[in-house]
Amino acid sequence: MFKVWIDAGHGGKDPGAVGNGVQEKDIALKVSLGIKDRLEAEYENVQVLLSRSTDVFLELKERTSKANTAGADILVSIHCNAGGGKGGFESFRYTSASQNSIKLQNALHKAITGEVGGIDRGIKAQNLHMVRESKMPAVLTENLFVDVAADADRLKQASVINAIIDGHVQGIASYLGLKRKAGEDKPVTQERDINVPSxxxxxxxxxxxxxxxxxxxxxxxxxxxxxxxxxxxxxxxxxxx
Ligand SMILES: [Zn+2]
Known part of the structure; x- marks a missing residue:
């Protein structure tokens, strides 16, 4: 059973980036819960563990030590961007990341940009706590800019949140090589039309x-x-x- 750790950035007293009526912590939570639902419903042999499933505050250290203790196979930290961009998506790994972190980042980045579209700000490396202190392959995603009006408008649409969730699910499934659950093989019973004789x-x-x-x-x-x-x-x- 693969253990996937999904970390919804910020929470509680820490809203993260705020702009245009959007709070980063809310988007991060929605996306995280969606990833858990969809990954577990659609794929075999995978369990999704969450840093938080409600609007609560957690220190960065608590997040990584929980994931490390749980022995998660991968960690993905979900954020939104702000502060001096034209909008779009970017992903981060640690500056001296493992080969597997790079593979995970590539899979996620490709799937998310494919689903979400918009500006691709690139595959990046940075010295961030979440990707540095996680013992497992770890990637942080910055999903659109709350302080760019067009991006904030998109983040208010359920279809865009779904696309962000789908991108993460596909990227994770592709990296781990997860097998899709077989569709429920219900026999297709033809409803008869009572107005037509047999x-x-x-x-x-x-x-x-x-x-x-x-x-x-x-x-x-x-x-x-x-x-x-x-x-x-x-x-x-x-x-x-
Ligand atoms: Zn953030």
């Missing part, structure tokens, strides 16, 4: 409709006792003749 009954239905026993409507519907009485009465009348 093939085997076509001739008889047409004949008895012609003879006036039935009015020709709803051949596939169940019959009531009173409808049956009408049919029997018509039959008896015909026999008497």
């Amino acid at each position: 093939k085997w009954a076509e001739v008889v239905w047409a004949d008895l409709t012609d003879k006036g026993y039935f009015d020709g409507s709803r051949p596939g519907a169940p019959i009531t006792r009173e409808e049956m009485a009408v049919v029997v009465s018509r039959l008896l009348n015909n026999i008497k003749k």
